[in-house]
Amino acid sequence: MKAEITTHLTYAVDSPSTILLSVQPFPTQRQKVIQEHFTLPPDTEREELRAVAGEKRISRLQVVTPGTVTFSYNVLVENHLTVLPAEQLNHVPIAEMPASVLPYLNPSRYCQSDRLYRLAASQFGHLEHAFEQVMAVRDWIHSHVEYSGGYTTPHTSALDTLTERVGVCRDFAHLGVTLCRALTIPARYCTGYAYRLQPADFHACFEVYLGGHWVLFDATKLVPLNGLVKIATGVDAAETAVASTFGQLQFQELAVDFHLLDPDFTPVDGSSPTHGYCLQ
Amino acid sequence: MKAEITTHLTYAVDSPSTILLSVQPFPTQRQKVIQEHFTLPPDTEREELRAVAGEKRISRLQVVTPGTVTFSYNVLVENHLTVLPAEQLNHVPIAEMPASVLPYLNPSRYCQSDRLYRLAASQFGHLEHAFEQVMAVRDWIHSHVEYSGGYTTPHTSALDTLTERVGVCRDFAHLGVTLCRALTIPARYCTGYAYRLQPADFHACFEVYLGGHWVLFDATKLVPLNGLVKIATGVDAAETAVASTFGQLQFQELAVDFHLLDPDFTPVDGSSPTHGYCLQ
Amino acid sequence: MKAEITTHLTYAVDSPSTILLSVQPFPTQRQKVIQEHFTLPPDTEREELRAVAGEKRISRLQVVTPGTVTFSYNVLVENHLTVLPAEQLNHVPIAEMPASVLPYLNPSRYCQSDRLYRLAASQFGHLEHAFEQVMAVRDWIHSHVEYSGGYTTPHTSALDTLTERVGVCRDFAHLGVTLCRALTIPARYCTGYAYRLQPADFHACFEVYLGGHWVLFDATKLVPLNGLVKIATGVDAAETAVASTFGQLQFQELAVDFHLLDPDFTPVDGSSPTHGYCLQ
Amino acid sequence: MKAEITTHLTYAVDSPSTILLSVQPFPTQRQKVIQEHFTLPPDTEREELRAVAGEKRISRLQVVTPGTVTFSYNVLVENHLTVLPAEQLNHVPIAEMPASVLPYLNPSRYCQSDRLYRLAASQFGHLEHAFEQVMAVRDWIHSHVEYSGGYTTPHTSALDTLTERVGVCRDFAHLGVTLCRALTIPARYCTGYAYRLQPADFHACFEVYLGGHWVLFDATKLVPLNGLVKIATGVDAAETAVASTFGQLQFQELAVDFHLLDPDFTPVDGSSPTHGYCLQ
Incomplete structure (x- = not known):
């Protein structure tokens, strides 16, 4: 794209x-x-x-x-999304995880995964495969959280979103990150530009470390995955602010x-149970 | 030492x-x-x-x-503490801060500095010099928070400690980090061993970026600063756990x-208004 | 009994x-x-x-x-439980509610129902009948919250329990009260003695205003409903403490x-979809 | 008036x-x-x-x-404010408190006094006389919390206001109620009309049980105390909403x-250390 x-x-x-x-x-x-x-x-x-x-x-x-x-x-x-077969996107054991990935298991300001171990295990723990778990996390958020502006603030965290069930892309991404970490799957927050986002704005989604790749997920399902342009990744919005002012x-x-220059653009919606997508 | x-x-x-x-x-x-x-x-x-x-x-x-x-x-x-004159430990403008220091201005899991800007400014903002501000933060915590075990849990954050006014070294350090960040002074959490800590245990204190140095502070005032042995620094306890188990x-x-091998050990208590201490 | x-x-x-x-x-x-x-x-x-x-x-x-x-x-x-057919236990319109019942729609210290309207509606709103909704609330809590001591404190509220999914009878009752209020069904916290509670202790459950009656529910499912002896009802544990000391x-x-004197005691477990129980 | x-x-x-x-x-x-x-x-x-x-x-x-x-x-x-000499407005021992007053010692939805005992004692406990303590609470709020709209929501509680130090009359009143209860002084939230409130709106203040009277305090200091017309009192805003809709x-x-009909109106600002005011 x-x-x-x-x-x-x-x-x-x-x-x-x-x-x-x-x-x-x-x-x-x-x-x-x-x-x-x-x-x-x-x-x-x-x-x-x-x-x-x-x-x-x-x-x-x-x-x-x-x-x-x-x-x-x-x-x-x-950019070009890498397409990866789901069966390769398995859980990486802690024993084999690179040191650079380990921090993305920790709770952070807006992603208090330390308080959600029981919830995540009971909701998603029965699924065997890690990619399947993350897809279930994404779908659960999409169907249980109302996408609506005006309810959340810069202080809103994943726990608030889990409670109040309303938010914007930032909140959807924080909750995705948090539930994955609570499943002991490294996850990070990702900001970017997004084709077809209405109204045009920055977007937020999340990346999950599966099978040695940072795989991209968007719980809002608002835009095609291959219309994303990554700006920053980090533990959460605190580390990836578009602008910090002093x-x-x-x-x-x-x-x-956002002006698409790709005449043959075919949207990839990221709902395939057999493939994951990656922008590394 | x-x-x-x-x-x-x-x-x-x-x-x-x-x-x-x-x-x-x-x-x-x-x-x-x-x-x-x-x-x-x-x-x-x-x-x-x-x-x-x-x-x-x-x-x-x-x-x-x-x-x-x-x-x-x-x-x-x-180890040997570096002694630094307070007048050198000034506030480093954001414009001159190394990229590696900037993350320590962000709020983190246990240090929600984004919610304390008004409180920090009203309590410590009248002090002109950054070193003086941090000493005031340390003294305020020491005199307003009761050091007592059994009240806090691994979920306890700086906001809880500010509210409930009781905790252990971990909580004192989180609150110190949080108030400094809310004053736009980079701060990080630090774990270590400490001489004379009763009962013997790991200890936590905090480091603040002043005048180009990571200066050491301990709001518990329980141990001599030069009896500390640094193990880890990070954004907060989430990043510096002594043990994470899977x-x-x-x-x-x-x-x-902790067996001191220094026959001439003279404790440094870190209360000097004219000097800061650093273990970098 | x-x-x-x-x-x-x-x-x-x-x-x-x-x-x-x-x-x-x-x-x-x-x-x-x-x-x-x-x-x-x-x-x-x-x-x-x-x-x-x-x-x-x-x-x-x-x-x-x-x-x-x-x-x-x-x-x-x-005491003698009144047995009431489920079809009588319908939602009482606000227009017909006695003034004394209205306060039990309000959020309280440990029951922040004002933050759970979306969650309650999405989880239980599809059920048509109020009694059925409350039974679903009770069953949801029982199957999603682990009954285990040592995790919660006197500060723990329904939001904490919803997040951390662990607690004791007090926490189960608070969550039940909160979800019902979020469904616009008046609910109150109830303390009492309970036959067969192991270890012997005070117990907590909740009462819901349905069809003009305060109907009794126990999300812990630990004890027979007809083995309960009511001590106090109130908005939550803050109003019904067994002991407040000054x-x-x-x-x-x-x-x-608790010494049962009823040779013919037959336990009522409160799981009947066709009947509710009441101690008024 | x-x-x-x-x-x-x-x-x-x-x-x-x-x-x-x-x-x-x-x-x-x-x-x-x-x-x-x-x-x-x-x-x-x-x-x-x-x-x-x-x-x-x-x-x-x-x-x-x-x-x-x-x-x-x-x-x-x-209405006519009763003027009461401060020396009569002493702390009523629990032993002598009417049963109807006791609930106003409990924590409530927006007034989590159970978490502020240490803070209240350390900040106001040194003052000997209860009226003096409440005046200090009122002054502390007024000088530590910024009166400003747009920062708080219907979910904002006293703990949030204590943390973020900004709010409107509702938040000022909740914090006043909470700190008094944490000092074991019964306190309740009060809504009303207020002369000279700009822009014209409903107002909120708080009442404290001292010397057998419900004494009126307004931490916002925005309006004359004798320009208040009481509408409702209750444990907090959850119990005294101007409008609840279903x-x-x-x-x-x-x-x-608000049209004043009193040609000789002399404002009473409620700052007298020697007198309290009451609308019972």
Whole structure:
């Protein structure tokens, strides 16, 4: 899949501020950033950082002149989902797990998996195969949580979503991550751009470590899996914020434009019981 | 400071299990592991892993034979606190912070700093200097939280401790980490051995990034700072567990023996308003 | 059912204290207190109060002399469950509900029904008849929550139990109350003595307002419904504590002896889909 | 103080619904309802209920015809605060407390006082006199919590407000109630109309049982105490909702008009350390 994506983020800045922006697709073997360009306000310096944990590129922006400022980013990106047979996507024993994967078994700010061991075992423990368990987690969330804005806040965690049964993509992804970790399956939160997301916005889904691959799942079922462009992965939304701001400034407006450049695009909806998909 | 430390951890193992153990001091420029030795049950394999994030060494143990098994570890370790003048321990602007430090500003499972910005600012925001703020955080915790076992559980978080005002070293450290992050000062959780801890056990304290150093603080004020031997640092207790177990097994018993080998040991209590201490 | 019940409660009293004790069966049309007797430490005064809300008798005890003191209570009680056909136990419209019943629709300390409307509707909303819904609530709790001591504390609420899926009779009853209220069915918490409870202790269950009756349910399924002797009802455990203490004193020991005096006792297990039971 | 107050509540009603409305001032010895009048949509029946617990009058409205409907209420009310010398407002021992007051020591949905005993004791326990303690609670809330809308929801409880330090009158009152109960002082939530409240709305404050009186406190300090008209008291907002709705309907709009009819009105701000005020 090939796409041109443009993002505009506008802030009202009252004093010199620092912003950490994660809007750039993360390059992997299966996802190439062909061309990208930032358009920044005058006097704004940008430094690119690479996260130590998780996968993300951070633009550290220094805004010195107050006023209403817009950061724009344009990227040409191409990626190809790897299709993996479900029977290969088995549970990796702790004994064989790479050290870099182990942290994704831990509970985190919005994913308190330590409190859900019994629930996860009783709900999904009877399923034998790990891929089947994760598909059941995804389907359970989709059918038990109402997708609706206006009910959740930046403080909302997976436990809240499990209780109140309403939320947006962030909440669906947190709950997916949490239930998988509670099943002793490493899972991480993933942000990205998504083709056909209405209204256009950033999206969130989750990745699960199965058979040595980080397999992609989206419990919202809102968009084709092959229309996703990965920006960042991390333990949860706390580690993968699109923007973290430091200083006197207020968020004003966001615009995302996703322009598909792939004439033969055939949507992959991720519901196949026989195959998993991966963007590594 | 030089010490010989021995730890015995006993489990009742019902089926082949995997244990991730973090009991080895972490070697830094100021902390040398002179000699160390594991005594493991027969048939138990040990593999040493190095964490990707945080600082810790993990021993991955495969226990194949059920029964009551004891893992013993003996280490000869020497370390020297760096003493740093308080005036150098200033707040590092986000603009200058290394990428590896930024994650320690994020909220985590037991340190929900995103909910405490107003509280931290109103309680500690009037203090001008970052080192002074952290000392005030440490003193506030010490005088407002009762040190007492039996009230908290592995699920207890900093918000619980702030509410209920009772806990053990783990809870004191989580609250310290959380309040610092809410002041936009990077902070991390730290486990270790501690001289004179009664009863002998593992200890927890916290490190704060000031003036380019990870400065050590202990809100319990139970032990001399220079009697600490660092084992692991991480975002919170979720990332620095002494032992994580996978399989059918139950914890039975822990014994820690801390034998000081330093005839001229003079305790440093960490209360100096003019100096900070660091074990990097 | 007829029984003689004896309770001994022992405290270590350090200074003059007040204790509010609710250990006396509450007399209703279907439950008669034939004879009862308190044995109190010397110098202890007892005053009997009747609660304004809920149904309970409170003994207000003034203990003036420090020391280890035991309060004993012996009662001869007889009660008869009313058996009601399920088809009469329908949902009472808000329009027809007595004012005294309305408070049992509100969320309370341990029963945060305001956060469970979606969950309750999606899990039990498809069932047409209110009695059927409550039976499904009872069965769902019984099959999804593990009955096990040592995991919950006096702070544990229905949301915790829904999350962690483990608890004791108090937790089972709180969850039952909460799910019913979330279905707009009035529900209240009920404490009592229970025949065949092992180990002997106070018990908790819940009552639901159906068809104009307070119908009794026990999600633990541990004891026969007709072996229950009601002590108190209220919004939740906060309103129906067996003992509330004020002063310097510590709980030491509890003994409950339930002696059945009914040679022809036939246990009623409360699982009938065609009948409800009531002790009003 | 004498006032004419008019309230209009508008709903979009989709199907026959029941509404429980508590907008009528509660008559006490010191508060007289001189004249009152409801203007209801055609076909709407109103029945007046009196709460069993708490003090409130409930109008049960049956709306049968869908559409946009407005309920209007107009009242002429006169009340006079009782002024009580602080030295009479002492702590009432549990031993002497009326049974009707005891429930206001219990934790409730939004007032989890059972978790704040240590905090309350350490913050306010050094003050000797109960009235002084409650004044300190009121002042502490006022100076530590930011009065600001948009941060809290109907689920927000006193623990959230203590953590996040921001809220509206409802949150201020819940925290006041909770801290008093944690000091073993009975406290209840109180809704009402308030002169000079900007924007005009319902108001919430709290009452504390001192020296045999329910003494009025307002931690927001937004309005004169003698400009309050009491509508309802109860354990917390769960028991004193202005409107509880059952059926398919959405709240649309609220208008409150408070017209002072007292030419010589002198505001009482409730900050006197020597006097308390009471509307019983």
